[in-house]
Amino acid sequence: MxxxxxxxxxxxxxxxxxxxxxxxxxxxxxxxxxxxxxxxxxxxxxxxxxxxxxxxxxxxxxxxxxxxxxxxxxxxxxxxxxxxxxxxxxxxxxxxxxxxxxxxxxxxxxxxxxxxxxxxxxxxxxxxxxxxxxxxxxxxxxxxxxxxxxxxxxxxxxxxxLTARPVLRMPTLRPVELTFARISVFFEELFEVPSGGAHEQFAVAAVLGAMLDQFSSGGLQGLQVKTKNINASDASTGTAADVQIVRGNLIEAVFEVSANDWRHKIDQAVDAAKRAGLSTAHIIAAGTDTADLKAMLSGSTVDISVAEIRSFIRIVCSILRPPAREDALRRLYDLLDRLQPDVALTNGYVTLLRRHAFAAD
Known part of the structure; x- marks a missing residue:
């Protein structure tokens, strides 16, 4: 007793x-x-x-x-x-x-x-x-x-x-303010900030994840978006690419993302597809001059698509409804906070959200 x-x-x-x-x-x-x-x-x-x-x-x-x-x-x-x-x-x-x-x-x-x-x-x-x-x-x-x-x-x-990082908190957002025009301008300004590719990689992961959830394709049994630490190689993290869409242990799509010219990502895209057992791969990069696209890709054994980062983000955001756009912005904050070491990038992101009047508090 x-x-x-x-x-x-x-x-x-x-x-x-x-x-x-x-x-x-x-x-x-x-x-x-x-x-x-x-x-x-x-x-x-x-x-x-x-x-x-x-x-x-x-x-x-x-x-x-x-x-x-x-x-x-x-x-x-x-x-x-x-x-x-x-x-x-x-x-x-x-x-x-x-x-x-x-x-x-x-x-x-x-x-x-x-x-x-x-x-x-x-x-x-x-x-x-x-x-x-x-x-x-x-x-x-x-x-x-x-x-x-x-x-x-x-x-x-x-x-x-005393071990806490001095990171600004993610503000509560106002979905009504997240129109296509305003969020497009927001990303344009975000990509103007040098980030070592962090803004580009995590933005792609964030909008893809939000899109999957909007159409109820996500969840434990559905499709999920995975990405890696900005300073880690694909091989060291056990991932096939910068960003990948997976279903359980099966990789469905791979994306190589860059703030630089797309041509530097061709070999990585080919390797990513091979590691994932896929015949296709996607490169999303800044300033894609596609004048020599056919010549650069004609000899590849992998079907590689190339998209300009700003255009890609705009297209996906055009599909997203305001609540999903809010979800994408929250995902982007979380990735910046967790997967890259520069507090200034995360705080700068929060500051930009407030400058665009997206914050409700």
């Missing part, structure tokens, strides 16, 4: 994730407060506790899974009022970890999808001898005072908050 009563005192995961996110957001809004919490920890926490926490939070030991694990175990303990065993994974903790991973991504903080996938997938016991600093911290939590655990919790959240 005592065991069942103990289970009843464990808080729901929704309370824990709310505690973590609310305090994290407070620190994200107050960089000085976050820095102050880090300094305060050096005087409030025992040296061994601080050292172990720094090893985990700084990524020297265990990586992001153990960072999130510390936050979640502390959160359960703080809400449980001394009834929680920090060395054990609570019921519902994996759901909390998944929610925290999504929250971190939205806040431009390095994230892991599910911390317990790595530290406690098949067992409730989290003290397993894999990362001694983690084990010591969990064991310490079971005897530490509420005040000390609160200091550690705030310190850990402050360290996490």
């Amino acid at each position: 005592a065991k069942d009563e103990s289970k009843l005192r464990i808080p729901s995961g929704s309370l824990v994730i709310r505690l973590v996110i609310e305090q994290l957001d407070d620190l994200l809004k107050d960089a000085a407060g976050a820095e102050g919490a880090v300094l305060e920890a050096t005087t409030k926490l025992a040296p061994i506790v601080l050292s172990d926490a720094q090893a985990i939070l700084g990524g020297k030991k265990g990586g992001l899974s153990y960072r999130d694990g510390i936050l979640i175990q502390l959160g359960y303990g703080l809400i449980s009022e001394n009834t929680f065993d920090h060395t054990l994974r609570a019921e519902g903790a994996r759901g909390v970890a998944q929610a925290l991973g999504k929250a971190n991504a939205q806040r431009h903080i390095p994230k892991i999808n599910d911390a317990y996938e790595n530290i406690g997938k098949n067992t409730k016991n989290l003290v397993r001898g894999n990362v001694l600093e983690f084990d010591r911290l969990l064991t310490w939590m079971n005897t530490a005072s509420l005040e000390d655990r609160t200091f550690l919790f705030r310190y850990a959240l402050a360290e996490v908050a």
Whole structure:
């Protein structure tokens, strides 16, 4: 009976994730407060506790899974009022970890999808001898005072908050403003900004993905658009091309995208088609002078199409309805945020959205 009563005192995961996110957001809004919490920890926490926490939070030991694990175990303990065993994974903790991973991504903080996938997938016991600093911290939590655990919790959240990239958030958009003429001009201006090909590649991926979803061709069982990090080669990422349309594991179409002349992409387009087992490939590039198109492609064993990037985007956007155009712009923001390292490009994109009066807030 005592065991069942103990289970009843464990808080729901929704309370824990709310505690973590609310305090994290407070620190994200107050960089000085976050820095102050880090300094305060050096005087409030025992040296061994601080050292172990720094090893985990700084990524020297265990990586992001153990960072999130510390936050979640502390959160359960703080809400449980001394009834929680920090060395054990609570019921519902994996759901909390998944929610925290999504929250971190939205806040431009390095994230892991599910911390317990790595530290406690098949067992409730989290003290397993894999990362001694983690084990010591969990064991310490079971005897530490509420005040000390609160200091550690705030310190850990402050360290996490200070890793956030200074990226402007994606604004709420006004679909009524996304007419064909206005979104065409928007992309014209976007492509005038040097981006190392990021704007071009991710714009193609974004509008194709939005088009598939508009016609209900997307989803888990349908067609999906995949693209890669702007600085990664196709081979290193296991993708056939810059952008590809897939159905499950089957590649249906491949696109090589460039901000430069299309001729430089011929060999890559041929290779992409061969890797995908296709007889066709598409090149979408800037400033396509097609005067020698026949001569350049006549000897190819792959049927290659060539389209100018601005024309391609306009044609697809003409097919998209305003809600799908909004979807495309959101997809483009997400790709710029996740798959290229230059914060200025993402922030410049948001600034351009606002300059064109697409933002509702």
